[in-house]
Amino acid sequence: MNNPFKKEEKIKPKVAIHSITGCAGCQLVIYFIKDKLLELLGEIDLVAAPMIKGKNDEGPYDLCFVEGLVASEEDLEHLKKWREQSKVLVAWGTCATHGNVPGIKIFMDEKTVEAAVYKNRTGLKKGLKPLTPTPIEEHVKVDFSISGCPPEEIEFLRLVKHLLLQMNPVIYNEPVCVECTKREIKCLLEDGKECLGPLIRGGCDALCPGVNHGCTGCHGPLESVNIPQVMKLLEANGISEKLVKQRLQKYAGLKFEKLGVKLK
Ligand code: SF4
Ligand code: SF4
Ligand code: SF4
Structure with missing residues (x-):
């Protein structure tokens, strides 16, 4: 990846923070x-951040963070536009990187899920065209994926600073x-806990065990x-495969299936 922040001095990189289907927690x-x-x-130009700004540039962007997953045709249109407009696109948060909780729908009967959420299908937003x-990353090329529901602020700061310093960004991977x-x-396993x-x-600095x-897996695999x-x-610690598989559906079921775990 060419570092888009390699610019003439005094021109600040243009950064955008956009969102599709999600809860806004990552923003x-x-x-x-x-x-x-x-x-x-002082070092970047936040040209688009619709959640906090009234006036937002349509692009082009040097760096664009996208929160949320693709759940409708409208989401997909926005996503494709931002991809075209951005030199570097970041999937920001587990909805964007792994599909997150809405992805559970993949493992269930679609109509049953929608009936449970909307009572009946007439409750769906008028004109909304739902997609699986x-x-x-199932739809566009993603340059960096940072998971978490929500992700940690340090991961945002580290990525932007690495780019500003002309370094190849490193995403934490342990x-x-x-x-x-x-x-x-x-270790909670020692006490027989899941x-x-x-x-x-x-x-996340072991937030939950702390x-x-x-850990219920919000960062994905x-x-x-x-x-x-x-x-x-x-399993040797008393946690059945069935229970683990049930848990894995929650945040990143699609990804675990791609990694060879049969969850259906
Ligand atoms: S990853 Fe979590 S915090 Fe972020 S938009 Fe999705 S549900 Fe909200
Ligand atoms: S993350 Fe869970 S399994 Fe791993 S050391 Fe901590 S408590 Fe034990
Ligand atoms: S411990 Fe697990 S569930 Fe808790 S914040 Fe970290 S990754 Fe998410």
Whole structure:
């Protein structure tokens, strides 16, 4: 990837933060950074951020963060436009990277899910043309994927700073267990508690085990992990394969299936 931030001095890179189907939590992570974001605004030009700005550029952008997944034709149209307009496109958050909770629909009867959500199909937004819920990389080329529901502010700051410093951005890629070890948190598996940490990409500083709650997998899979081996480890600790598979559907079912785990 050519670093788009290699510009003549004094021209700030144009950055956009856009959203399709999602809950807005991933955008809020960025806006809640406050002081560090204000500092960053001295070095970037935030030309589009519809959640907090009234006037937004249509592009072109040097860097565009996209929150949310593709769940309708409208989402797809927006996504394709932003891809065309952006030198670097980032899938920001687990909806964008893995399809997240709406992706559960893939494992269930579509009509049953819609009936449960909308009571009856007339409750669907008028004119909305639903598509199978899918992560954005199923539709366009993504330059960087940063998962998390929501992701951590440090991952946003690190990516932007790496680009500003003309470095190749590095996305954190270790299991949650590594952060547990660093924080000297006693492993929950030892107490017979459920935890998916060995399968999941960290970056959250072992947030859930840190408060005595098992990791439920909101960052999605660590791609390099030996999944069958970890399943055996979890089973040896009393966590059935059936339960693990049920949990894996929640945030990144589609991705786990691509990695060879049969979830249906
Ligand atoms: S990844 Fe989580 S926080 Fe982000 S938009 Fe989706 S549901 Fe909301
Ligand atoms: S508590 Fe969970 S994340 Fe932490 S070391 Fe044990 S299995 Fe890994
Ligand atoms: S511990 Fe697991 S569920 Fe909790 S924030 Fe981290 S990745 Fe998400």
